[in-house]
Amino acid sequence: MANLEDCVHCGLCLSACPTYQVTGLEVESPRGRLVLLSQWREQAAARDSETRGWLDDCLDCRACEAVCPAHIPTGHLVEAWRSQDAPEARPARALIRLLGLFLGSPRGLSWFRRLARMSQTRWGDWLIRRMARWLPPGAPAVKAGLPTLSAAGVSRRDLSGDGTSAEIFFFVGCVMDALYADTNRHAAELLRMAGYRLSIPQDQRCCGAVHRHSGSPEAARHWAKTNILLFEHSEARYVAVDAAGCGAALKEYASLFPPDSPWYARAQRFEDAVRDVVELLAESLPPLAPQSDRAITVHDPCHHVHAQGIAQETRALLHRAGYTLAEMRESTLCCGSAGIYNLTHPEKSQALLQRKLAEIPDGAAFVAAANPGCLLHMQSGLSAQGGTQAVHPIDLAWQAYHDAGLGTPGSVTL
Ligand code: SF4
Ligand code: SF4
Structure with a gap:
C-alpha cells in the first residue's frame, strides 16, 4: 500500500x-x-x-x-x-463511547430508536431545549433531519430469514436498523422479489465504521469477528447491505487484522462477498415503464462513489423502476454528514450542506441518497426549505414496484 x-x-x-x-x-x-x-x-x-x-x-x-x-x-x-x-x-472519542452503548447490541438499538422517537414529541422538544448547553452544537440539526418514526421497532425484529440455502446474508446495520427500519424492510422485499432467499441473523453486529473512522478500531475488530462467524455459519453467497458507509466498512474487513492473523483470510472471504443492495437489484428486478414524471436527482454518498466505485448502479436501479433522473452538479461532493462530523464539526458540515442543497436541480421532488447519514443530514436542511425530500433509492424503487402492482401498499408517498 x-x-x-x-x-x-x-x-x-x-x-x-x-x-x-x-x-x-x-x-x-x-x-x-x-x-x-x-x-x-x-x-x-x-x-x-x-x-x-x-x-x-x-x-x-x-x-x-x-x-x-x-x-x-x-x-x-x-x-x-x-x-x-x-x-x-478528542471529543469525538467520548461521543463514540456514548454511541457504542446503543450501537453495540440489538437491545441498545431498540433504545436508540425509542429515544429518537421520544425526541420527536413535544416533551422531547422541551427537554432538548433545556439540555442544549450540554449537547453537541450540531444536535438540533440532526434531530431536524430524523425521519418520522412509527411505533414499530427495529427492522431485524420483524424480518425473518428464509431458512436454509439462503443466497444472501442481509446486513441490517445500526442506524438503518433503528431509524430507517422501513428501508430495510423494503430492501428485503425487493431482494425477494428479485428471487433471492435471505438469511437475517438476529445477533449480527455494527460494521464498526464510525468507530474506525474516529480512531477506535478495537470495537470494529470485535464486531467484525461476530459478523464473519455468522456469515460463515449462514453459508450465504453474498452479504447484502443498503448503507454506503456500512458497505465500505464491510468491504475493508481484512484491513482490521494483521496479514498473519488467522482472521485475515476469513475477513477477505467475507469482504469479497459484500454487495450493496443497489448492485444486486440494478440488473435483477423487472424493468418498469416510465410511470412518474416527478424528477429525481441522485446524491452519491462518499462511501458509495469513492470507497466502492458505486454510482451508475443507483441510477440504473431508479431507471429500471421507471423514474426520470435530473443530474445535480457536484453529485459526488460530500454533503458534510461524514459519520458524526455533523456533530463534531458543525460549521464546516453546514457549509458543505448548503453547497450541496444549492445544487439540487429545480423541480426535483426527491434527492436519492443510499446512506443514512447523508439522508439525515440533507433532510435536516431540506425540512427548513420545504419541497424536495431526501429519500433512500431503495424506498423509491420499492414504491414504484408497489404502484405497479407488485407487492403491498407502501409508506413512501410520491
Ligand atoms: S493527488 Fe494529492 S495526495 Fe496524490 S500524489 Fe497528488 S498531491 Fe499527493
Ligand atoms: S478528500 Fe479531503 S476530507 Fe476527504 S478524505 Fe481526503 S483529505 Fe480528507
Whole structure:
C-alpha cells in the first residue's frame, strides 16, 4: 500500500477535497495533510491544537484517494493518526463511547430508536431545549433531519430469514436498523422479489465504521469477528447491505487484522462477498415503464462513489423502476454528514450542506441518497426549505414496484 512519502505533490486531489473547497487552505487539503502527517511523525510540526484541527477536519470521505495517481490512502492515514495521536483528547472519542452503548447490541438499538422517537414529541422538544448547553452544537440539526418514526421497532425484529440455502446474508446495520427500519424492510422485499432467499441473523453486529473512522478500531475488530462467524455459519453467497458507509466498512474487513492473523483470510472471504443492495437489484428486478414524471436527482454518498466505485448502479436501479433522473452538479461532493462530523464539526458540515442543497436541480421532488447519514443530514436542511425530500433509492424503487402492482401498499408517498 502506498504511504505518505509517495505523494508527488501533483495537486490533483485538491479540487476533490471538500475541506479544501470550503476553506481554500493548503493545510485543509489532502496534500497539505500528508505534509502535516509527515511533520507530525518527525516532530517537525508544532503538535498544537491548530495542527491537530487541520488534520482532524478531514471528513474521511476518500475523494482524494479516488483521484490520486499515487494511490495514497489519505483517509486511512488520517484514521491511523486519530487512533495513535492522544485519542483520549478528542471529543469525538467520548461521543463514540456514548454511541457504542446503543450501537453495540440489538437491545441498545431498540433504545436508540425509542429515544429518537421520544425526541420527536413535544416533551422531547422541551427537554432538548433545556439540555442544549450540554449537547453537541450540531444536535438540533440532526434531530431536524430524523425521519418520522412509527411505533414499530427495529427492522431485524420483524424480518425473518428464509431458512436454509439462503443466497444472501442481509446486513441490517445500526442506524438503518433503528431509524430507517422501513428501508430495510423494503430492501428485503425487493431482494425477494428479485428471487433471492435471505438469511437475517438476529445477533449480527455494527460494521464498526464510525468507530474506525474516529480512531477506535478495537470495537470494529470485535464486531467484525461476530459478523464473519455468522456469515460463515449462514453459508450465504453474498452479504447484502443498503448503507454506503456500512458497505465500505464491510468491504475493508481484512484491513482490521494483521496479514498473519488467522482472521485475515476469513475477513477477505467475507469482504469479497459484500454487495450493496443497489448492485444486486440494478440488473435483477423487472424493468418498469416510465410511470412518474416527478424528477429525481441522485446524491452519491462518499462511501458509495469513492470507497466502492458505486454510482451508475443507483441510477440504473431508479431507471429500471421507471423514474426520470435530473443530474445535480457536484453529485459526488460530500454533503458534510461524514459519520458524526455533523456533530463534531458543525460549521464546516453546514457549509458543505448548503453547497450541496444549492445544487439540487429545480423541480426535483426527491434527492436519492443510499446512506443514512447523508439522508439525515440533507433532510435536516431540506425540512427548513420545504419541497424536495431526501429519500433512500431503495424506498423509491420499492414504491414504484408497489404502484405497479407488485407487492403491498407502501409508506413512501410520491
Ligand atoms: S493527488 Fe496524490 S500524489 Fe497528488 S498531491 Fe494529492 S495526495 Fe499527493
Ligand atoms: S478524505 Fe476527504 S476530507 Fe480528507 S483529505 Fe481526503 S478528500 Fe479531503
